[in-house]
Amino acid sequence: MNLFKIGVIGIGNMGTSHIQRLLNKEIAGAAVTAVCDGREERLSLYRGSAEIDCFTDVDKFFNEADxxxxxxxxxxYSHPELALKAFSKxxxxxxxxxxxxxxxxxxEMNEAAKESGKVFSLMYNQRTSPLYQKLRALIQAGEIGEIKRTxxxxxxxxxxxxYYDSSDWRATWSGEGGGVLLNQAPHQIDLWQWTTGLMPVKVQAFCKEGKNHDIEVEDEVTAFVEYENGATGVFITSTGEAPGTNRFEIAGDRGKLVVENDQLLFYRLTQxxxxxxxxFTGGFGEPECWKIEVPVYGESTEHKGIIQNxxxxxxxxxxxxxxxEEGVKGLEISNAIYLSSWMKEAVTLPLDADLYYEKLQEKIQGSTFTKKTVKNVILDVQGTH
Structure with a gap:
């Protein structure tokens, strides 16, 4: 294969930007050859193109697109179902x-991917960041020793x-399945697990639904987790605070790593x-510590980098x-956070997948929320998550 021919299904915020990258030939060795969306107004952007076939029907897209x-x-909600169709083709x-x-x-999707033998990737574009790659490398190399806290x-x-009024599916249990945890914070939840190599064994969480917006899902979360080695962690996220904070700390036996303001600091203990x-017998002493500004080189290639990879x-x-296949790890953490908040108790991992599904259906079926305004617009690329 000399040219990787790509179809895109879903011409919303992200789909549109992916198509544009391919049309601009920003991805070496790849080209967009087909697009699919049930809304004709989205397809009209590409109708008449000699390069792209347009489909409104999903089955025709999978059966006929080159x-x-x-x-x-x-x-x-449609991600696993559509992935299963793709692997079957x-x-x-x-x-x-x-x-x-x-x-x-x-x-189920992961198992189908394995059986298909096809290349399966997830758009965790923050993994292209040299900063988080360096953070992960330092942790894996044992530079901070055993992790105590995240x-x-x-x-x-x-x-x-x-933003929430831009589409009828946003910020609803039936349309989106969650709020900040499922739409914005998956990037950080993935990096939380990916950089440290740790999965929680217990989660206690508090999700505030519609606290800062007229929505039915959560827009503020505080979660406390415990790890198998006895370490603990806290994860806090919100879409209702301005100005916001983005600070990640990992404390270990040999020091602490801090990521903030696009900078990586290493507080390295000499013992x-x-x-x-x-x-130590001196009472109030503490280990000698060196503050090191860790140099980080390279460019974060984001979505383009994941598509190229x-x-x-x-x-x-x-x-x-x-x-x-690694997407299930972050999803299990967010599912555990939801379940703990809904049940008002700590939950253990591995998660009871059937119990979570049952409780999610209760949220959907018990919903009485109605959106007052729906504009159905494509947002600027900077507001795509």
Whole structure:
């Protein structure tokens, strides 16, 4: 294969930007050959193009489009279902985040991906950041020793009411399946797990629904987690704070790493804290600490980088930066946060996938929320999440 032919299903905010990158030939070795959306006004942007076939019917798209792989950029609930269709047709898949709304069908999707042998990637574009790659490398190299605590405050996802009014599916249990946890914060939840290599074993969380906006889903979250090694963590996120904060701390036995303002700081201890604690006899002392500004080189290629990596994996066997199968990890964490908040108690992981699905259906069926205003517009690319 010399040219990777890509179809895009879902011409909303993200789908439109992916198509434009491909049309602009920003992705080496790839071209967009087909697009699909049930709304004719979205397809009208590409009608008449000699390069692109347009489809309103999903089955015709998968059966007739000339493509080797598909980018799925549709609302959240449809992600696993469409990925399953794609794998059954022998197509490579790049899936917009999140992997899905609940882990039960995401696990089914992962199994189908494995059986298909096709290249499956997820749009965790923050993994292209040299800063977070450096953070992960330092942790994996044991530079801070055993992790004791993680703490991420990410409240710079501010969204106005007009954002939520831009589409009828946004910020509803039936249309989106959640709020800030499922739409904005999946990037940080993934990085929280990916950089540290830790999955929680227990979660206690508090989700505030419609606290800052006229929506029925959560726009503010505080979660406390415990890890198998005894470490603890806190994750706080919101779309209703301005100005917001984005600060990630990882404390370990040999020091602390802090990411804030696009800078990585390493507070490096000259000896193990546990060793110092056991041997120091001076009362109020503490281990010697060096503050190091860690140099970070390179460019964060974001969505373009993930599409290029997926293309390179298909054409040349390059290793995936964001394997699709890993999407279930972040989703399990967010599902656990929801379930804990709904049940008002701590929940353990691995998560009871059937119980979560049952409670989500109760939220959907018990909803009495009606959107007052729906504008159905394509937002500026800067407001795509």
């Amino acid at each position: 493509m080797d792989g598909v980018i799925i950029a549709t609302p959240h 022998g197509l490579h898949v790049l899936l917009e985040k999140p992997a899905g709304v609940y882990t039960r069908n995401v696990l 703490n991420w405050i990410v409240t710079n996802w501010y969204r106005s009411q007009s 193990s804290e546990r060793e110092f604690n056991a041997t 997926w293309t390179d994996a298909v054409l040349n066997g390059a290793p995936l930066l964001s394997p699709g």
